[in-house]
Amino acid sequence: MRSVHRSVGLALGVWLWLTGCAAPLTPTPLPTATRLASVTPLPAATVTRTVPIPTPTAITSSPKPAALPPPVTASPRPLTPTPTRPPSPTPSPTPTRTVTAWAPLSLFARSECEEIKFNSVALSGAMPLMLYLPLGYAEQTQRRYPTLYLLSGLGGNYKEWASYDLCAKMDQLVRAGKAQPMIIVMPSGNENQYGGIGSYWFNHAPPPQGDGKRWGDYIWQDLVSFIDAKYRTLPRRESRAIGGLSAGGQGALMLGFTQPDTFSVVGAHSPSMRHADGSIAFFGDPAFFNQYDPVWLAQNSDAWKRLAIWIDDGDADKQWGGPIREFHELLTARNIPHEYTVFPGTHDPSYWSPLVPTYLQWYSSKLASP
DSSP, rough: OOOHHHHHHHHHHHHHHHHHHHHHTTTTTHHHHHHHHHTTTTHHHHHHHHHHHHHHHHHHTSTTGGSSSSHHHHHHHHHHHHHHHTTTTTTTTTHHHHHHSSSSOOOOOOOOOEEEEEEEEEEEEEEEEEEEEOOOOOTTTOOBEEEEEOOOOTTOOOHHHHTTTTTHHHHHHHHSSEEEEEEEEOOOSSSOOTOOSOOSSBBOTTTTTTTBBBBIIIIIIIIHHHHHHHHOOOOSSSGGEEETTTHHHHHHHHHHHTTTOOOOOOESOOOOOOOOOSSGGOOOOOHHHHHTTTTHHHHOOOOGGGEEEEEEEEEEOTTHHHHHHHHHHHHTTTOOOOEEESSSSSSHHHHHHHHHHHHHHHHHHHHOOO
16 A cells, blocks of 8 residues: 555656646747847848848949930030141141152252352353252252242342351251252352442443443343253242342342242342432432332332232341331232331341341242142
């Protein structure tokens, strides 16, 4: 019996122990439910903040930026061609002519600056002159060149222009591409090679007023014919210029205005503007000299229409500055095209010598190339 009671008691105790252990297990869901309730909102907040992130992505990849190219491409294309292309053709003629007409020169190309003589029919004798043959003349034997005739001043001689380093300065300009190669002829303006009273390069009044010597014909007939026959010139008026300083400047104006079929370019550098006032006998009287006088010819002929005219003078030229300005004003009043420039200086070599490169470049720009 005692064993039975013990068994029953033991069983009852086990049962009670089991039921007592099972009862505390029931609150277990409470912490689980509490933790889930508190933890669940956190991921929900994180998700709500992450959702907007795709929105910028959608905007970036949207087609809106694709609309930007049309304004960008439309604005530059009309603007770039329009301003760029017109300016390029405008300055191109000068460099293009330079490259095409002025063939490349050898590094060993040389020029010649020498004294020669030729026989003048008009003056019945041999006349000296300085002759410049440009760089490449000896090498490029098939090439022809424009010609520039330069007259000296009163009291000067045919070596005056060369004494201003004209030949060396011309070489430098050609090498630098600033002037085209030209033949330059510097003739004598009197019968005394050391200077003296000049001829002014026009046909003098006949006796008893003058000596009747044909200094004009000597230049435009004899000398031009000799140079064209002996050297490779471009024998046409468009490729022939006449210029001079002081008395030679007036001589150039007289030859240009009276012989536009021979010369197309005239340069007068500080030209003396003498007239038939009796101071020089061979000028004759006004009735005779009018046929050569640039002032009279500017008012009574239309030869200027065929000429490119340059006039310059020093701002301190007290000898001929006034008459030169008056001649410029006359040309302006009659609408005669010309270039007139006043540089610092007086009426002497210190004025002309530094301007030689300027003169040469101007002649070069006006003379027709091959």
